[in-house]
Amino acid sequence: MEKTVGEQTVGIALLGTGVVGRGVIDILAQQRDLLRSRTGLTIEVRSRVCRDPSKYEDDETGIKATTNIADAIGDPKTGIVVEVMGGIDAPRHAISAALAAGKHVVTANKALLAAHGAELFELAKKHGVSIAFEASCGGGIPIIDALTRGLVANRIDALIGIINGTCNFILTQMAQNGWTYADALKEAQRIGFAEADPTMDVSGRDSAQKLAILATLAFNQQVSETDIALTGIDTLKAEDLQFVDDLGYVIKLLGIGERVEGQLALRVHPTLVHKGDLMSDVSGGFNAISVYGHAIGHQFFYGRGAGQTPTASAVVADILGVAMGTIPHAFERLNVFHGRLKKARALPADQMESRFYLRATTQDTPGVLAGMTQALARHGISIAAVHQPEIAAGTKHVPIVVTTHKASEGAMQKALAEIDAMKSVQAPTVFLRILERPAEFG
Numbered sequence: 532m533e534k535t536v537g538e539q540t541v542g543i544a545l546l547g548t549g550v551v552g553r554g555v556i557d558i559l560a561q562q563r564d565l566l567r568s569r570t571g572l573t574i575e576v577r578s579r580v581c582r583d584p585s586k587y588e589d590d591e592t593g594i595k596a597t598t599n600i601a602d603a604i605g606d607p608k609t610g611i612v613v614e615v616m617g618g619i620d621a622p623r624h625a626i627s628a629a630l631a632a633g634k635h636v637v638t639a640n641k642a643l644l645a646a647h648g649a650e651l652f653e654l655a656k657k658h659g660v661s662i663a664f665e666a667s668c669g670g671g672i673p674i675i676d677a678l679t680r681g682l683v684a685n686r687i688d689a690l691i692g693i694i695n696g697t698c699n700f701i702l703t704q705m706a707q708n709g710w711t712y713a714d715a716l717k718e719a720q721r722i723g724f725a726e727a728d729p730t731m732d733v734s735g736r737d738s739a740q741k742l743a744i745l746a747t748l749a750f751n752q753q754v755s756e757t758d759i760a761l762t763g764i765d766t767l768k769a770e771d772l773q774f775v776d777d778l779g780y781v782i783k784l785l786g787i788g789e790r791v792e793g794q795l796a797l798r799v800h801p802t803l804v805h806k807g808d809l810m811s812d813v814s815g816g817f818n819a820i821s822v823y824g825h826a827i828g829h830q831f832f833y834g835r836g837a838g839q840t841p842t843a844s845a846v847v848a849d850i851l852g853v854a855m856g857t858i859p860h861a862f863e864r865l866n867v868f869h870g871r872l873k874k875a876r877a878l879p880a881d882q883m884e885s886r887f888y889l890r891a892t893t894q895d896t897p898g899v900l901a902g903m904t905q906a907l908a909r910h911g912i913s914i915a916a917v918h919q920p921e922i923a924a925g926t927k928h929v930p931i932v933v934t935t936h937k938a939s940e941g942a943m944q945k946a947l948a949e950i951d952a953m954k955s956v957q958a959p960t961v962f963l964r965i966l967e968r969p970a971e972f973g
């Protein structure tokens with residue numbers, strides 16, 4: 532394929548023919564006429580790579596499956612290599628080989644980009660080809676296109692997202708059905724929403740990898756996963772979802788990137804979102820991303836963050852964008868994501884500020900609340916509200932729920948250490964952050 536296209540038929544090599552790969556094959560087959568009428572192009576799947584071709588011998592696509600990655604990439608009629616295998620080492624090797632062979636690459640692999648994006652983007656530049664990665668963040672939501680094209684006129688001041696559908700599904704089940712984390716996870720696994728090993732999702736790492744990609748594009752600084760302060764959802768207690776509900780909130784796992792006085796505050800954590808906020812209605816496997824641009828104000832992107840056809844929709848859009856030349860052109864012009872971007876100046880976690888929700892487990896004795904408020908006051912933290920649910924007489928441990936005004940993580944950690952050292956406090960105090968949206972034209 533010419534590097535900036537023009538011909539009618541474009542050959543692709545599909546590395547991976549699982550959930551997403553099969554979705555790509557189906558869209559290209561079923562919407563062949565629509566795509567041709569919109570773009571003048573026919574996309575031909577010239578090869579289809581997997582680990583075990585016997586699984587695909589009798590499928591109705593009629594496209595032979597192979598294990599030979601080198602032949603698929605080397606095919607002279609293949610101009611675009613589409614990596615939808617997942618993993619790190621095999622796709623890193625395959626993409627490097629494709630770029631070195633002068634082939635454009637489309638990938639859905641956020642884990643790979645988070646770990647080796649800078650190296651691969653540099654390699655693409657070196658060989659005069661491009662890498663498209665719309666499906667790596669937010670599934671079918673065209674957020675990469677928005678950040679690199681639609682919102683290009685804006686200085687982005689903040690980006691806030693629900694970017695992991697598995698966690699959002701689990702949190703929704705916990706909130707709506709009163710389930711424990713363990714039960715909600717089991718259900719997510721039963722219906723195929725969570726993997727057998729859910730660690731990447733529930734630890735928040737998947738969200739951090741996506742935030743690293745989005746923040747790099749949004750803030751024009753090289754953000755790594757390690758720049759991001761991380762807390763997962765795996766220690767959340769059902770009772771906190773109940774308490775926050777009473778206070779008018781839901782809990783969402785948010786990825787947040789914000790400019791704070793020349794630095795970037797980057798974090799992923801379970802967050803209280805007020806029920807009046809758009810994010811609070813993002814349920815189940817859906818994703819949503821708020822972007823704050825200096826010119827556009829607040830923009831809200833919402834849609835399916837994963838799944839076969841939504842993800843394949845983004846991959847096919849990338850294939851066509853590459854084939855039409857728009858993505859290679861943008862890739863060439865925009866200084867996104869390669870070695871020349873400055874490393875992000877990440878704000879240390881203890882300096883990040885939030886409002887907080889605290890739940891202490893205490894003995895039902897006088898003076899406990901006073902002790903907590905004094906500990907908070909010693910570190911300059913002021914209380915917004917206190918809530919002590921009525922409990923049955925004779926109950927040994929009672930919860931005290933406190934919400935605070937804005938404070939730094941560092942101050943809160945010191946206050947918590949003092950609270951937990953109180954004799955009457957029976958278990959480590961639970962603390963969660965509360966979402967405060969930035970000013971729209973900040």
Ligand SMILES: NC(=O)c1ccc[n+]([C@@H]2O[C@H](COP(=O)([O-])OP(=O)(O)OC[C@H]3O[C@@H](n4cnc5c(N)ncnc54)[C@H](OP(=O)(O)O)[C@@H]3O)[C@@H](O)[C@H]2O)c1
Pocket residue numbers: 546547548549550551552580581582583584586598614615616617618621639640641642666667670836837838839842
């Ligand atoms: N599924 C989603 O909703 C979704 C959403 C956004 C992004 N993504 C990303 O899309 C990528 C693919 O996900 P998926 O859900 O489609 O995965 P999947 O269903 O597990 O499919 C993976 C495919 O790649 C093949 N494969 C894996 N390792 C290989 C290797 N070393 N050599 C050759 N073939 C190999 C597999 O072969 P076999 O068929 O022989 O096993 C299979 O066909 C991942 O990076 C994922 O993070 C997925």
